[in-house]
Amino acid sequence: MPATTDARIDAYIAKATPFAQPILTRIRKLVHKACPDVAETTKWGMPHFDYKGTICSMAAFRQHCAMSFPKAAIMNDPAGILTITERQGMGHMGNIATLKDLPADKLLLAAIKEAVRLNEENIKIARPRPDAAKELEIPAIFTRELNKDKAASKVFESFSYSAKKEYVTWVTEAKTEATRNTRLQTAIEWIAEGKTRHWKHKK
Numbered sequence: 001m002p003a004t005t006d007a008r009i010d011a012y013i014a015k016a017t018p019f020a021q022p023i024l025t026r027i028r029k030l031v032h033k034a035c036p037d038v039a040e041t042t043k044w045g046m047p048h049f050d051y052k053g054t055i056c057s058m059a060a061f062r063q064h065c066a067m068s069f070p071k072a073a074i075m076n077d078p079a080g081i082l083t084i085t086e087r088q089g090m091g092h093m094g095n096i097a098t099l100k101d102l103p104a105d106k107l108l109l110a111a112i113k114e115a116v117r118l119n120e121e122n123i124k125i126a127r128p129r130p131d132a133a134k135e136l137e138i139p140a141i142f143t144r145e146l147n148k149d150k151a152a153s154k155v156f157e158s159f160s161y162s163a164k165k166e167y168v169t170w171v172t173e174a175k176t177e178a179t180r181n182t183r184l185q186t187a188i189e190w191i192a193e194g195k196t197r198h199w200k201h202k203k
Contacts, residue, residue: 006040020060034112066091152192166197
């Protein structure tokens with residue numbers, strides 16, 4: 001092993017159950033073969049292998065081992081070895097109970113090198129903004145009033161999901177139609193002025 005090994009991983013493997021030790025040792029050896037400049041570390045008590053970011057990790061459990069790739073979702077996988085349901089979850093090789101459960105060395109080496117490539121090229125997994133994944137149901141009457149006021153419509157589109165929701169909720173929760181209409185008109189006026197629903201309470 002090169003000088004970039006970590007004694008904590010030696011200890012982790014030594015403490016693992018007998019079935020897990022050869023599996024962890026094989027994975028570790030192949031990681032170093034695929035990326036000689038890899039640095040070992042531990043995160044959350046599990047062995048991790050870093051090179052310009054995390055390449056992969058491994059772990060031993062009571063009856064199986066697991067190997068994970070943080071960027072599994074965007075890795076090229078022509079051999080189809082990353083075939084579990086939740087590719088971003090723990091264990092992208094499925095449950096590994098024996099050495100035979102590991103892919104052939106050349107396939108695992110290719111997967112590790114692919115993870116290295118993604119880090120070298122600084123390719124990241126696109127993570128949608130929290131608001132982008134949410135869809136707010138806006139009542140037709142609210143939309144119609146917004147469309148009548150270009151300034152209000154433009155400002156409303158620039159609001160965050162929560163700012164939009166505060167206005168929509170305020171209007172739709174009105175007990176009577178009269179109250180709803182009053183709130184709606186007030187909302188349009190405030191929105192056109194660039195004000196959020198609770199602007200009065202903000203300094």
